[in-house]
Amino acid sequence: MTVELKPTFKTKSGEPITIGAGSGTAWKAYKRNDPENAEIQNEIIDKLAYSINIGYNHLDTAEVYNTHPEIAKAVIKSQVPREKLWITTKYIAASPHISKKEGNPATFVKKALEELGTDYIDLLLIHHPFFDKSTSNITLEEAWQEIIDAKKAGHVRYIGVSNFAVEHLKRIIAVSEKEGKDYYPVVNQIEYHPYLQNQSENIVEFSKENGILIEAYGPLSPLFRIVDDDGKEIEDHPLKSVLPELAKKYNKTPAQVLLRYTLDKGILPITTSSKSERIKEALEIYDFKVSKDDVALIDEEGAKFPYRSFFKGRF
Numbered sequence: 093m094t095v096e097l098k099p100t101f102k103t104k105s106g107e108p109i110t111i112g113a114g115s116g117t118a119w120k121a122y123k124r125n126d127p128e129n130a131e132i133q134n135e136i137i138d139k140l141a142y143s144i145n146i147g148y149n150h151l152d153t154a155e156v157y158n159t160h161p162e163i164a165k166a167v168i169k170s171q172v173p174r175e176k177l178w179i180t181t182k183y184i185a186a187s188p189h190i191s192k193k194e195g196n197p198a199t200f201v202k203k204a205l206e207e208l209g210t211d212y213i214d215l216l217l218i219h220h221p222f223f224d225k226s227t228s229n230i231t232l233e234e235a236w237q238e239i240i241d242a243k244k245a246g247h248v249r250y251i252g253v254s255n256f257a258v259e260h261l262k263r264i265i266a267v268s269e270k271e272g273k274d275y276y277p278v279v280n281q282i283e284y285h286p287y288l289q290n291q292s293e294n295i296v297e298f299s300k301e302n303g304i305l306i307e308a309y310g311p312l313s314p315l316f317r318i319v320d321d322d323g324k325e326i327e328d329h330p331l332k333s334v335l336p337e338l339a340k341k342y343n344k345t346p347a348q349v350l351l352r353y354t355l356d357k358g359i360l361p362i363t364t365s366s367k368s369e370r371i372k373e374a375l376e377i378y379d380f381k382v383s384k385d386d387v388a389l390i391d392e393e394g395a396k397f398p399y400r401s402f403f404k405g406r407f
């Protein structure tokens with residue numbers, strides 16, 4: 093169960109990382125901090141431990157998901173050594189759309205290490221770039237410098253960003269240039285699927301040109317998340333029939349075709365499910381490839397129906 097991507101990402105023990113097991117959106121509907129929903133914590137722990145035990149070694153979390161404690165417990169429950177795993181988390185800054193308590197990246201890292209029960213984070217991202225001194229008391233450049241400093245201190249192995257457009261990347265790369273080659277962003281985690289092949293103008297190409305791996309969140313959006321402004325499912329869209337046809341051809345499910353398509357584009361998908369069957373299904377994508385022609389077909393059909401689920405109005 094390995095992924096080979098350029099650049100190739102490996103865990104501390106040198107093993108390649110799998111697609112990511114997310115701990116975000118699938119559980120967002122639940123009010124996790126409500127004691128009446130205490131059982132949801134156990135569900136997340138169980139599902140993440142299950143994910144690790146069937147072969148995922150890549151866990152995606154964030155300050156804003158409130159799932160650090162569940163990740164820590166899932167790792168213990170799985171009995172898989174910490175160094176075999178790849179844990180990503182994300183610092184979030186307050187913005188006009190996201191209220192947040194005080195805290196800069198340095199204080200976040202300290203708290204995250206405690207909550208995650210680990211002495212290092214594999215990958216630390218800035219969750220979004222939509223903040224400045226007036227909203228968060230910190231600029232993008234200052235936040236990035238603190239992320240760099242966390243790496244220098246050995247708390248973090250790799251550093252990167254999420255939801256960054258070219259202009260944001262250029263700003264932090266200017267900071268990295270003063271620090272040396274080890275302090276450039278290595279990942280940009282963005283919404284990516286055939287209906288959103290560039291979250292912002294030219295972002296995929298620019299990231300690739302700068303050695304930044306694109307991670308895709310919401311990779312299954314064309315299958316389950318196409319709704320109108322009232323939240324009503326849109327029945328008719330170009331991939332609606334194409335994906336089931338391809339699934340038949342490859343003897344896979346439509347979700348597996350989409351995840352494999354993402355990998356075949358050199359992009360690393362992060363997916364989530366609260367259902368064991370779907371968690372397993374999402375991992376069974378390393379024994380086939382989507383042909384170049386079919387990747388082109390998905391791209392072409394996808395481009396006919398631009399659709400964005402996250403950070404609407406920000407790009």
Ligand code: NDP
Pocket residue numbers: 113114115116117118152153219254255281282308309310311312313316347362363364365366367370402
């Ligand atoms: P996906 O596109 O994989 O969507 C997962 C959702 O699809 C789940 O709610 C799941 O529901 C549903 N689903 C999966 N299979 C099926 C199926 N066969 N039929 C019906 N529904 C299905 O990814 P996410 O949007 O969840 O994103 C993945 C991860 O990326 C998140 O968990 C989070 O870690 C990260 N993320 C990062 C963001 C950022 O700003 N950096 C933003 C959003 C997400 P079910 O539980 O019922 O299976």
